[in-house]
Amino acid sequence: MLEVLRRQRIETPSWAYGNSGTRFKVFAQPGIPRTPFEKIDDAAQVHRFTGVAPSVALHIPWDRVDDWDALARHAADAGIELGAVNPNVFQEDDYRLGSLCNPDPAVRRKATDHLLECVEIGARIGSPVLSMWVADGTNYAGQDDIRARQDRLEAALREAYDAMPESMRLLLEYKFFEPHFYTMDVPDWGTSFAQCLRLGERAQVLVDTGHHAPGTNIEFLVAILLREGRLGGFHFNSRNYADDDLMVGAADPFQLFRILHELAGAGALEPDSGVAFMLDQCHNLEPKIPALIRSIVNVQEATAKALLVDREALAAAQRDGDVLGAHAVVMDAFHTDVRPMLAGLREDMGLDPDPLAAYHRSGYQQRIESERAGGAAMGWGA
Numbered sequence: 449m450l451e452v453l454r455r456q457r458i459e460t461p462s463w464a465y466g467n468s469g470t471r472f473k474v475f476a477q478p479g480i481p482r483t484p485f486e487k488i489d490d491a492a493q494v495h496r497f498t499g500v501a502p503s504v505a506l507h508i509p510w511d512r513v514d515d516w517d518a519l520a521r522h523a524a525d526a527g528i529e530l531g532a533v534n535p536n537v538f539q540e541d542d543y544r545l546g547s548l549c550n551p552d553p554a555v556r557r558k559a560t561d562h563l564l565e566c567v568e569i570g571a572r573i574g575s576p577v578l579s580m581w582v583a584d585g586t587n588y589a590g591q592d593d594i595r596a597r598q599d600r601l602e603a604a605l606r607e608a609y610d611a612m613p614e615s616m617r618l619l620l621e622y623k624f625f626e627p628h629f630y631t632m633d634v635p636d637w638g639t640s641f642a643q644c645l646r647l648g649e650r651a652q653v654l655v656d657t658g659h660h661a662p663g664t665n666i667e668f669l670v671a672i673l674l675r676e677g678r679l680g681g682f683h684f685n686s687r688n689y690a691d692d693d694l695m696v697g698a699a700d701p702f703q704l705f706r707i708l709h710e711l712a713g714a715g716a717l718e719p720d721s722g723v724a725f726m727l728d729q730c731h732n733l734e735p736k737i738p739a740l741i742r743s744i745v746n747v748q749e750a751t752a753k754a755l756l757v758d759r760e761a762l763a764a765a766q767r768d769g770d771v772l773g774a775h776a777v778v779m780d781a782f783h784t785d786v787r788p789m790l791a792g793l794r795e796d797m798g799l800d801p802d803p804l805a806a807y808h809r810s811g812y813q814q815r816i817e818s819e820r821a822g823g824a825a826m827g828w829g830a
């Protein structure tokens with residue numbers, strides 16, 4: 449069990465290091481990275497103190513640089529890897545009626561070319577994942593043809609898929625509403641799954657925990673996707689209402705545990721199982737690096753609890769039809785305080801048992817706050 453925790457890999461998103469906010473206000477923070485290079489420096493700090501966050505996801509164009517080799521070298525020097533490449537098909541005026549699903553072939557061409565560029569960047573920097581969130585949709589009944597839009601989406605994804613090197617996977621994220629409010633073209637795991645089935649084995653579903661209708665049983669769909677070999681990975685975060693992008697494990701640690709329990713049951717917590725653990729969060733109020741450290745710790749705690757479930761006792765209770773007994777096995781694990789165990793593991797890994805305290809003591813925060821005065825927001829808040 450400690451081995452699984454030691455080998456766990458959780459990717460942080462470059463956009464979580466930049467300023468962010470809501471459509472009402474972005475509150476700028478001191479010390480915010482001014483360049484993709486500085487975002488990598490910050491991501492390296494999260495890894496330095498947790499030991500399990502060795503890669504950072506990139507977003508194009510927010511993280512576009514002239515010299516990709518220089519960025520890759522910078523990451524390697526900082527001790528981390530460049531992870532998933534996230535194309536942006538939602539921030540251009542041309543995309544008012546959609547990007548990959550737009551009725552105008554010229555707009556679709558532009559959006560598809562952006563995907564191809566992202567595949568090329570990914571191949572160049574050795575990224576294992578093209579992480580697709582398609583913001584397309586419609587606002588009114590009759591606005592466009594639902595099935596035709598699926599056909600256009602398939603054609604565009606097919607081009608990207610065919611251009612990917614063997615080592616790359618395409619993960620297709622879904623979200624049930626926003627920015628569109630009548631249909632989203634990829635609203636749920638079923639739609640993503642259907643598109644992935646047509647594309648091929650290296651196309652898999654990405655589950656963003658914040659993207660479901662209230663009441664959706666996420667661990668159930670995770671179990672189904674695992675069974676079909678199509679769970680590509682997660683965007684972890686917390687939601688209370690909609691796409692809140694709060695810290696993972698904050699709103700509902702029990703739900704996070706239940707999801708990880710399904711992964712544990714399928715042996716999918718092992719890093720080589722192919723399920724990518726990624727965070728997709730925005731820290732609007734709280735300082736970024738400490739928030740990401742805390743998020744990593746939250747995932748570790750839920751993982752440790754999932755690993756603690758006595759699976760033999762659980763199987764026996766299930767066989768016996770012992771409803772309360774089976775439930776008790778799961779709840780016992782959930783209620784266990786795993787913090788001392790994780791502190792011990794960190795010491796064993798040569799880390800400080802308390803990563804947040806260690807970060808605060810390190811002086812890094814003070815340093816970036818004085819050195820990066822005048823830093824501009826990059827990303828959502830730009």
Ligand code: AOS
Pocket residue numbers: 463507534581621623656683691728
């Ligand atoms: C948006 O709601 C999604 O969660 C995304 O994964 C988005 O692509 C990401 O936050 C930035 O690219």
Ligand code: ZN
Pocket residue numbers: 581621656683728
């Ligand atoms: Zn996401």
Ligand code: ZN
Pocket residue numbers: 623656658659691728
């Ligand atoms: Zn989202």
Ligand code: ZN
Pocket residue numbers: 656658659685691692693728
């Ligand atoms: Zn979200």
